Amino acid sequence: MEKTNFIDYIRIFCRSGNGGAGSRHFMRTKFNPKAGPDGGNGGRGGHIILKGNKQLWTLLHLRYYKNVIAENGEGGNKNNRTGADGQDIIIEVPLGTIARDEESGKMEAEILEDGQEVIWLRGGKGGLGNANFATATNQAPEYAQPGEPGVEAWKTLELKVLADVGLVGFPNAGKSTLLSVLTAAKPKIADYAFTTLTPQLGMVEYRDGRSFCIADLPGIIEGAAEGKGLGHRFLRHIERNAVLLFVIPADSNDHKKEFEVLLNELEEYNPELMQKEFLIAISKSDLLDDELKTAIRNEFDKETRMVFISSFTQKGLVELKDLLWKTINSQAD
Template sequence: MADSNFIDYVKFCSRSGAGGAGSVHFRREKHVPKGGPDGGDGGRGGNIILRGNAQHWTLLHLKYKKHVIAEDGKGGEGGRRKGRDGEDIILEVPLGTVAKDAETMEPRFEITENGQEVILTPGGRGGLGNDHFKTATNQAPHYAQPGEPGIEEWIVLELKLLADVGLVGFPNAGKSTLLSSISAAKPEIGDYPFTTLVPNLGVIPYRNDRSFVMADIPGIIEGAAEGKGLGLRFLRHIERNSILLFMIPADTESISAQYKILLGELGKYNPELLDKKRLLAITKADMLDDELMTQMMEDVPDELPSLFISSVSQFNLDRLKDMLWQAIIDG
């Protein structure tokens, strides 16, 4: 899929339908010339609803919807006939979509399950007909309620990818190469920074027909939490990953220093990310011998489960999948 087809942010005006007016009507039949009030209620205005759809992975289909307008409810009629409700508008969104108020950017809710439906902008209630307002002292009320107006508001939808494992690293750490090596995903791969401009998802096959989902997230740079580079735009995707696999190339000057920088960027963006389970893959290790690996392990934080790998030579990739699977089932 082309880079331009991955859309994880949309903003639009959401306008629900107004409720229909209640009816002022009196029963008039051949033998009932002065019947009582029988005005029906107005119909409810249409809602704007978000529905989770596991077949969607981007908000591309909503990119050009700048105004979403639901139908107004119809007015009530005589004979206590209720007006028709306005038709709802249902917007299907990928799992991991968060709805926010565009002015305050306060989150309202998130869609995490296939088929889950949540009302984004509720329609106005229909007005009550005059049948509801008769009393002992007023047998013929000549008024009914108007319908409630609809709501017009600006909404932001943000997508946070749902994956079991999120890859965290600087550009050129080998994230895309790993994903292409162990899944059917085919991200763009190159030897220059920011080859990956959009997140890529891959399903990783595992033993006994099991599988898990891995997200290749565009590389973080130092200062990403302050908006530098591409990192800030995609840091939110890491929030949905249950396991974070840090990837640092073997030819880096200091593994521990680079790990601390990556960890610091995540913590500045969202301190809760530091509570996630973390693993370390030291990439591009096909040219290392055992003695050099042993020396380099002294520069790896003791509390961090780590493994030397090479996506090109397939070195230790099965062991890496074992480590990831164990981390996933351990929760």
């Protein structure tokens, strides 16, 4: 398997900071040795915060960041001085990152926007100093609150690629070649299965300076929903794509059957994927004459949107971009 810098899942141990203890102190002056309680509050423990960064495309920078431990808050001090808060730790993540608790599997945060900040683990509150407990009947309280403890747990971060269009197909369907001619991306291209082992992203330049993002995802095989091949590691990225583009090569033995297998794997993994808009692109169509194109077209329902393309001759690519743009924006309405 090729070495990759694309990391889409990590497991880390996190601990937010403990709150500082409140101070139990009494003011003493030259002329008033019993001036009363003046113990300050403890500082808050440091939070662990997730922050979206649109410049990041992978969790690689967190690969060896196994322990995330925030600073404890400082204790309160005399003269009603509050202790300093513990320093927060900010973890920058790519857009599309989901944070979960490892033990329960519960989703705790989802980062979808650049600059979005979510407090993942809150630091413990600082304890109150004894000055807070003075009353008319108890003018010299001898106690102060301890700080609240922080939170510690094993957590997971999982990246689901955010792209407008996801390319779906069997290995060697021509997805990587299509991405390379539609965008400036340079995916690895070769004539063997699973050339693409990780998602490849590219921006498609459209008319009037507009653009949209397209992702070439690792190829599906039968049984992917059960974890065969690249299995769930691939399928989870499809959940993020607004539009699915099924790429089926012209030299397939059975175009309709290939499409049905792809649909079945998506449905087995997540039935909600069936609600997504989709198009079919018949790749390598420079191999076809008009009669063969008509025969392939007739294999599918009349309502199925289909375009015949050739990445080699670049025929049909303008029509494909128009269809994708129209579909993406109909989804946004």
